[in-house]
Amino acid sequence: MQKLRRYLALGGLSVGMTVLAACGASPTATTGPAATTAATTAAATARPSTAPAASATIAPAGVTRTASASVTTPAATATRATTPAAATATRAGTVTSGTATRTGSPTALVTPSQAVSNLQRLDNSRQTWAFTGFTVAGLSGNLNPVFEYNGGNQKVTLAAGGTNLEAYQVGGVLYVRAPIGGVIQADASNPLAAPAQTLFATPAALLTALVPANTSYTVAGTETINGLQATRYTASVALTDLGFVNPALAGQGGTAATTVWVDTTQGVLVALQSNITAAGSNTAATARLDVTQIGQTPAIVVPR
Structure with missing residues (x-):
């Protein structure tokens, strides 16, 4: 009976081995899963313990970086705020200084010749001249022509040596006051036309020369x-042709001690005084100009 039980046990073991072989398993397969499970468990156990450590390490580092950025940002902001303030202060100082300069000497950059150009561009003014030693439009002695300008039209009046001359240039047409008949249009046949045209050209000729x-x-x-x-402003001006003073002095040179006054607001010539001396002679002449009624000269119309 005992032998029979041993036989059956061995037979069962053999059948079990055969079944396992048929399934492709190794006799040690039962051991393999156990090992795998153990490794997996160990790895799983190791990962949780590692993860918190990594989190703990990274989190403080992140906090440190954030704190550094926060500190840096205010510093940068403070720097930018300081820079605009400095720039603003500089600009404000420049403007104030410039205004002070203009108030004290605003026409420092406007030369006398530029002031003459500015005067000639004025739409409205009155110019009073006083000549001694001049011969203008055939008239000599002390001459005091008065010129009025408004809107491109002009008028001149001159009284000298018992002669009164009154002329208008309105709309590009020349008119003169005749001894008889009042103000008439003056064409080339009118004996008063040439003197009137010469008078109208005199201010520009004198200012260019002086x-x-x-x-x-x-x-x-x-x-x-x-x-x-x-x-x-003062200057000693060299003159090459005194014909504008007197036709008899044409081609003769001389000098002019000239003083000009330039308005500090508009940069225009408002007065001139010039003492003219011919070279190599005692011939002398003076010219004086006063500019008034800037922007206040009445409209110029032809009297009827």
């Missing part, structure tokens, strides 16, 4: 002239 662009001028202070604050 205030040339190629002359050095000296600033000689500021003062009120004709009711305006003005900068005074």
Whole structure:
């Protein structure tokens, strides 16, 4: 009986081995899963313990970086705020300084010749001249022509040596006051036309000769002239042709001690005084100009 039980046990073991072989399993397969499970369990156990450690390490580092960024940002902001303030202060100082300069000597950059150009571009003004030693439009002696300008039209009046001359240029047409008949249109046949045209051309000719662009001028202070604050300039002007003073002096040179006053607000010539001497002779002449009624000269119309 005992042998029979051993036989059956061995037979069962053999059958079990055969079944396992048929399933492709190794006799040690039962051991393999156990090992795998153990490794997996160990790995799983190791990962949780590692993860918190990594989180703990990274989190403080992140906090540290954030804190550094926070500190850096205010510093950058403070720097930018300081820079605009400095720039603003500089600009404000420049503007104030510039205004002060313009108030004290605003026409420092406007030369006398530029002031003449500015005067000639004025739409409205009155110019009073006084000549001694001049011969203008056939008239000699002390001459005091008065020119009025408004809107491109002009008028001149002159009384000298018992002769009264009154002329208008309105709309490009010349008119003169005749001894008989009042103001009439003057064509080339009218004997008063040439003197009137010469008179109208006189201011520009004198200013070109007495205030040339190629002359050095000296600033000689500021003062009120004709009711305006003005900068005074002086110069010794070399003249190559005194024909504008007297046709008899045409081609003869000389010098002019000239003083001009330039309005500090508008940069226009408001007065001129010139003492003219012919070279090699005692011939002398003077010219004086006063500019008034800037922007206040009445409209110029032809009297009817």
